[in-house]
Structure formats: C-alpha cells, structure tokens
Amino acid sequence: MNRFDAVQQIADALLFEGYVLYPYRASDGKNRVRWQFGVLMPPDYCVVDPSERGWSQTECLLDGDAAVLSVRVRFLQAQRRTVLDADEVEVASLQTDQATYLPWDEAVVRTVDLRADLTELPQLVPFRIPGGTETEAVGTAGFLRRTRLPVTGTVALTIKPLPGPYGAARLRIRVENNTPDSSSERVGALRQALIAHHVLVAAEGCRFLSLLEPPEWATAYAAGCDNVGLYPVLAGDLLLSSPIILYDHPRIAPESQGDLFDATEIDEILSLRAMTLTDDEKREVRGTDQRAAELLARVDSMPPELMDRLHGTIRYLRKVTEPEPPPPDTPWWDPGNDSTVSPETDTVLVGGVAVGNGSRVRLRPGIRRADAQDMFLTGRLGTVVAVLSDVDGETHVAVALDGEEGEIQRAHGRYLYFSPDELEPLVGAG
Incomplete structure (x- = not known):
C-alpha cells in the first residue's frame, strides 16, 4: 500500500x-x-x-x-x-x-x-x-x-x-x-x-x-x-x-x-x-x-x-468507550432518570402565573434580542410545549404557534424558544 x-x-x-x-x-x-x-x-x-x-x-x-x-x-x-x-x-x-x-x-x-x-x-x-x-x-x-x-x-x-x-x-x-x-x-x-x-x-x-x-x-x-x-x-x-x-x-x-x-x-x-x-x-x-x-x-x-445518516451527528458527545445505552423509554433530556427534571411537566412563573406544557401565551419577543424576525412574532398566540433549563441555569420556554405553523412544528418537534419575560400568559386559557 x-x-x-x-x-x-x-x-x-x-x-x-x-x-x-x-x-x-x-x-x-x-x-x-x-x-x-x-x-x-x-x-x-x-x-x-x-x-x-x-x-x-x-x-x-x-x-x-x-x-x-x-x-x-x-x-x-x-x-x-x-x-x-x-x-x-x-x-x-x-x-x-x-x-x-x-x-x-x-x-x-x-x-x-x-x-x-x-x-x-x-x-x-x-x-x-x-x-x-x-x-x-x-x-x-x-x-x-x-x-x-x-x-x-x-x-x-x-x-x-x-x-x-x-x-x-x-x-x-x-x-x-x-x-x-x-x-x-x-x-x-x-x-x-x-x-x-x-x-x-x-x-x-x-x-x-x-x-x-x-x-x-x-x-x-x-x-x-x-x-x-x-x-x-x-x-x-x-x-x-x-x-x-x-x-x-x-x-x-x-x-x-x-x-x-x-x-x-x-x-x-x-x-x-x-x-x-x-x-x-x-x-x-x-x-x-x-x-x-x-x-x-x-x-x-x-x-x-443512507440519507438518514446525513441528517446530523454530535461528535463531541462520543467517548472512546461507549457507555451502556439507556433504556428505550428514557427521554433524551433525562438520561439519568432524574425525576427533578421534566420539561413536559415543569412550570415557570410569569407575572405570578405558572406557565408550563399546555399553557396559552401571547408572544412579546425582542425585549433582550435584536432579531429582525421578532417583529413578525409580536402579538402572535401559541401554546407552551416544554420548559427547559440550559447549563447556565437560564430558563427557556418552547412554544408552538397557533394554526398550521404550529402543526408543522409539532410534527417535526422543532419549536420557537423564548425567555419567560417574552411571554404574556393568557389567564384562564389552557
């Protein structure tokens, strides 16, 4: 060779x-x-x-x-x-x-x-x-x-x-x-x-x-x-x-x-x-x-x-020795089966209202951002899907929009993410 x-x-x-x-x-x-x-x-x-x-x-x-x-x-x-x-x-x-x-x-x-x-x-x-x-x-x-x-x-x-x-x-x-x-x-x-x-x-x-x-x-x-x-x-x-x-x-x-x-x-x-x-x-x-x-x-x-293999991989999470795979029903966000973390049931207080999965909200983005697309979301209605935390302890809320856009987001599992102060709870809804 x-x-x-x-x-x-x-x-x-x-x-x-x-x-x-x-x-x-x-x-x-x-x-x-x-x-x-x-x-x-x-x-x-x-x-x-x-x-x-x-x-x-x-x-x-x-x-x-x-x-x-x-x-x-x-x-x-x-x-x-x-x-x-x-x-x-x-x-x-x-x-x-x-x-x-x-x-x-x-x-x-x-x-x-x-x-x-x-x-x-x-x-x-x-x-x-x-x-x-x-x-x-x-x-x-x-x-x-x-x-x-x-x-x-x-x-x-x-x-x-x-x-x-x-x-x-x-x-x-x-x-x-x-x-x-x-x-x-x-x-x-x-x-x-x-x-x-x-x-x-x-x-x-x-x-x-x-x-x-x-x-x-x-x-x-x-x-x-x-x-x-x-x-x-x-x-x-x-x-x-x-x-x-x-x-x-x-x-x-x-x-x-x-x-x-x-x-x-x-x-x-x-x-x-x-x-x-x-x-x-x-x-x-x-x-x-x-x-x-x-x-x-x-x-x-x-x-x-073969096309599915091209969809993406996260290489930095791989180890030289592969760990034992988690049970089939273990969610991706909770590999240790830690009951203290549950995005689908956790809530966050917004204006004194507990907001979590199923809560109806009005979007008020842009308070801490400079994304030009935010202007198209201001005032839109949606439903909270999950409450998540990042490694820095910041809270993020996943939201699916009302209508066909939200149906597509749910089908693909890809949502819009906002900080709690960018949401207005619709009291009595959800």
Missing part, C-alpha cells in the same frame, strides 16, 4: 473543491468562474495580473535532520472540451437521449513524485506535463473533442538545521509554474495552470512537528516558518500542505457518501437539492462532466437509510 493512500480521500476533497458547484450545470453562472483554490498561474499571466500567484512555499519542521523524504505534488490540468456535430463541425450544444453537452473545461489529475535524502539537499526537480488532443464519439449524434496545453514547473527542496540542542530542521518545498507564453486572459491562462495544487510529504527516519500545536520547545521555530499559498498540517504520520487551512489530522465525515465538490456545505442539503432538479436540468448535469454525472446517479439512487 502506498503511504499516501491513507490521506487520499481528504486530498481528493481538496483537489476537487469547487470543481463544479450546485446546480452542477455548465450553463450556471457560478460554474463559469472556476478554480479559486491553490491555483499557480504561468509567470506571464502573473505579470498581467499581479494578484495571481505563480509559486507556493511550504515550510515545516522536522524533528531530526537525517531522513529520506517522499514528496508528492498533486494538481489538476485543465482540458478544453468542445462539442462537435456528426460532421465534426463545432456547435453550441449536443443533445442525446440521456444528456445535453455544452462546451466545458474539464480537468485531469496530475501527480509529480520525487524522493530525496536530506543530506543531498538542496535539490531542484523540473517536471513537464504534455498537452494533447482526444476525440470521443457520442453515439451517432456527434463528438466531444478534448484539448490540453502543456504545463511545466519545478519543485525545489531545501533544508536548514535550526540552532539549539534539539536537532530540529526546517524543510522548505517550493512549487513553481514556469510555463512560457500563456494567454493574457484568465480563462486561457488557467488551461496552463497548476489548479488546486497541494503537497504530501512522508519522512523515513524523523518525524514532522505540528505548526498549529508545536511542542513548547519548538514554538519559536514554528513561528519562524513562512508558508505562502499553502499551509502544512499533520495527517497521521504524514504532512499535508493545503491551499485551504485545515486542522491537524483532518478527515472526511464517515457519513459522507461521496464528493459533492463543496466541502463547506452540508451533504444532506446538497443531496436534497440535487434531487429537486428537473429532468431537463439533470440531462445537462449528465452532459456537463462525468464526475457530475456520477454524483447525480449516486444521489438519485441513495437508499433512505
């Missing part, structure tokens, strides 16, 4: 972050301005637009200055896909029974691997990713032609032993795009860029130190590391230098069923949204990109029990 396989899933999530966003169609505006993370542009374009970067630098700490490194640089190489009719004439779109194809920039995963002995650094390793053209027949309807432009670059490794008795060293990895003669337009320059690039490093004979939580003796060393465009974190015994700042030892949520290309979103929301696409929209999704087509097929065929 390759040592980098252990972090492949999180590395792929970085590689395809923002690759194609909901609604996953090439025609949608958000999918016309793409690839914002980890992009290294050709040097000519960086002169045209100095806000773009053509190189990145990773600096990390090694506990020991004698080791063999395995370095892997991963990125996407863009390829332009044009649409041709049956006569191989370029057209704006191509229709089949299952998909609608539009011109689109796809991407191919590229990897640059190298090994180096720390005693042999500095080292400069050039690489070249060739271009090419491929044509794919789409049944008898037409063709898809994919064109890639060559990309060249370098990976530079240097090591600097650090002063002091600890035997630590600072490793620098500089990745640079030096592709010549690129386009002066961003869309064109992206076709010769290193897109979503990141760096994986394994070390034999020493260990990496965290820059986020270094040992006390290495705090000053960590503060002296200069990272540009990427930031390194620990990933098991490996180092992952990412264009998106992560915590040490990042991982994909075990509930996730596959990439949705937007790790800042929630899988459940995006999956449900994808299910709502119309048949015509789904045809375009299938024709936009093979990865989008696979996403759609996975979501459309997801069994209910």
